[in-house]
Amino acid sequence: MKRREFLRNAAIVAASSSIATKVMAADPSKSLLKEETLSSSASREVSLIDSEPVLQNYATTSMGIAFSVTDWANGYVIYGEKPDLSDGRKVWCGGYRMTAMDNEVVQVRLTGLKPSTLYYYKVGADRIEYKDGYHIRITGNEEKPQIYSFRTAGKGARTHFCVINDTHASWKAFNSTINKVMEVHPSCVIWNGDACNTEETIAAQKRIFFKPEIERKDYAANIPYLFCPGNHDNRGLANRHLERIWMYRQPEERQARDWDLGRNFAVRMGDIAFIGLDTGEDKLDTNPKFCNLFVSEPYRVAQQAWLRDALKQPEIASAPYLVACCHIPLFDPRPDVNPGDLYPTDVDNEHKGNFAEWQRTCAKLWGPLLDEAGCQLLLTAHQHVYRIDLPDEKHKWMQIIGGGPNMTGKDKGHFPTVIEGEVKDGKLVITIHNIYTGRVCGTVTFSNRRG
Ligand SMILES: [Fe+2]
Numbered sequence: 001m002k003r004r005e006f007l008r009n010a011a012i013v014a015a016s017s018s019i020a021t022k023v024m025a026a027d028p029s030k031s032l033l034k035e036e037t038l039s040s041s042a043s044r045e046v047s048l049i050d051s052e053p054v055l056q057n058y059a060t061t062s063m064g065i066a067f068s069v070t071d072w073a074n075g076y077v078i079y080g081e082k083p084d085l086s087d088g089r090k091v092w093c094g095g096y097r098m099t100a101m102d103n104e105v106v107q108v109r110l111t112g113l114k115p116s117t118l119y120y121y122k123v124g125a126d127r128i129e130y131k132d133g134y135h136i137r138i139t140g141n142e143e144k145p146q147i148y149s150f151r152t153a154g155k156g157a158r159t160h161f162c163v164i165n166d167t168h169a170s171w172k173a174f175n176s177t178i179n180k181v182m183e184v185h186p187s188c189v190i191w192n193g194d195a196c197n198t199e200e201t202i203a204a205q206k207r208i209f210f211k212p213e214i215e216r217k218d219y220a221a222n223i224p225y226l227f228c229p230g231n232h233d234n235r236g237l238a239n240r241h242l243e244r245i246w247m248y249r250q251p252e253e254r255q256a257r258d259w260d261l262g263r264n265f266a267v268r269m270g271d272i273a274f275i276g277l278d279t280g281e282d283k284l285d286t287n288p289k290f291c292n293l294f295v296s297e298p299y300r301v302a303q304q305a306w307l308r309d310a311l312k313q314p315e316i317a318s319a320p321y322l323v324a325c326c327h328i329p330l331f332d333p334r335p336d337v338n339p340g341d342l343y344p345t346d347v348d349n350e351h352k353g354n355f356a357e358w359q360r361t362c363a364k365l366w367g368p369l370l371d372e373a374g375c376q377l378l379l380t381a382h383q384h385v386y387r388i389d390l391p392d393e394k395h396k397w398m399q400i401i402g403g404g405p406n407m408t409g410k411d412k413g414h415f416p417t418v419i420e421g422e423v424k425d426g427k428l429v430i431t432i433h434n435i436y437t438g439r440v441c442g443t444v445t446f447s448n449r450r451g
C-alpha cells in the first residue's frame with residue numbers, strides 16, 4: 001500500500017489521539033509532514049515498543065516479524081544463527097527505497113533465509129522526531145534485550161503443528177487455547193480464521209494480535225504462525241486493511257498472475273505439505289447487507305488457478321502428507337444447512353440461516369483439485385462446533401472442523417479446540433484437544449500417502 005494511502009486510512013480508523021490523526025482529519029489531501037512535528041515530548045515517557053514480537057507467515061526462506069509501537073518509530077530486527085547474535089544482521093522495517101517508519105506497527109521482513117534453520121533474533125526501534133524532509137532527529141532508541149528464536153519451514157523441519165480457530169478475542173477461551181499451544185510447542189501454528197470480530201480501529205486490531213488479554217503475550221514470539229483469514233477478519237473498517245497488522249506473504253512465493261493472493265500458502269514442514277486457502281466472506285457479494293463492499297467470488301476463482309499450480313510444486317507434490325486449511329467448511333452432511341450460494345440474498349425456503357455455514361462454491365472450485373492431489377485432511381472452522389466428517393463419494397479428504405470460543409461447557413461440540421498434528425513412527429497422528437475440559441476429545445491417524 002502506498003504510504004499516503006496508509007496515512008489516509010490510518011486517519012479514518014485510528015482511535016488514538018496521534019498527531020497524524022489530527023492532521024489528516026483536518027485535511028487528508030495535505031502533506032502530513034509539512035504541518036506538524038511527528039512525535040511529542042509527552043509521549044517519550046512511554047515505552048516505544050509496547051508488545052512482544054509476532055512471527056507472521058511461516059515460510060522456507062523468509063519470516064515476517066511485527067510488533068506494536070506507541071510513537072513514530074523506525075523499527076528493526078537483528079537476527080543471526082548464533083544464540084548471542086554475535087553474527088547478527090540488522091534489517092529495517094519495510095522494503096526497498098525507504099523504511100516503513102510508523103506510529104502503530106513495525107513490520108520487518110527477513111528474506112534469503114536458509115530452510116529448516118534455527119535463527120535467533122531481537123527487536124529494536126529508533127524514536128523519530130520528524131519536522132520535515134530535512135529536519136529529522138532520532139530522539140531515542142529502544143532495543144529489547146530479550147533474544148527469541150524461530151526455525152524456518154522446509155523438509156528438514158520438525159513435523160509438528162497446531163491449529164487454532166474462531167478465537168474471536170474471547171479472552172478466556174483464547175488464554176486457555178494459547179496455554180495449550182505453548183505446552184505443545186509445535187513448529188508452527190495455523191490460525192484458521194475469525195481471530196477478529198468487527199474491528200473498526202487499528203487499536204482494536206492491535207489488542208487482538210499484539211496485546212491480547214492473555215497470560216502468554218509472547219504467544220507468537222518463538223512459534224511462527226500461518227494465518228488463514230475468516231469472514232470476521234474482513235469486517236470493520238480497519239480490517240479492510242488487515243495487512244497493516246498481519247503482513248501479506250512474500251511475493252516471490254507466487255507467480256505474477258497471483259500477485260494479489262497474499263494470504264494463500266503452500267508450505268512444507270517436514271513430512272507435511274500445508275495448503276492455505278481463503279474462503280472470504282460468508283455472505284454473497286450480491287447480498288445487499290454489505291453494499292457491494294466485498295468481491296469474494298472472483299477471489300475464490302483466482303485461488304483455484306493458484307491452487308492448481310501450488311499442488312504441482314515438487315516440495316508439495318512429494319510430501320508424504322498433504323493437509324489443507326480454510327476457514328469455512330467445504331462440506332456439510334446436513335442437507336438443510338446454508339451452502340453459501342443461494343443467490344442473490346443468501347436465503348431460500350430449503351435452507352436455514354442467511355449466511356454460509358459451508359462453502360459449496362469453494363468446494364466445487366477447489367475440492368476436485370485437492371482430491372486429485374491426494375489431500376488427506378482438510379482443517380476448517382467457522383461453525384463453532386467441533387466435528388469430524390469422514391471421506392465419502394463426494395470427497396476423498398477427511399474434514400475436521402475446529403470448535404469455537406464457547407467456555408460454558410453446554411451444548412455438544414461447543415468448546416474451543418487445539419488440533420495438534422505430529423508424525424510419529426511413520427504416521428501422522430492428529431490429536432484434538434478439548435480446551436474446556438482439558439482432555440483429548442479425538443484422535444485420527446493417517447498413513448503416508450506415498451505408501
Ligand atoms: Fe467464528
Ligand SMILES: [Fe+2]
Pocket residue numbers: 194230231232282327381382383
Ligand atoms: Fe467464521
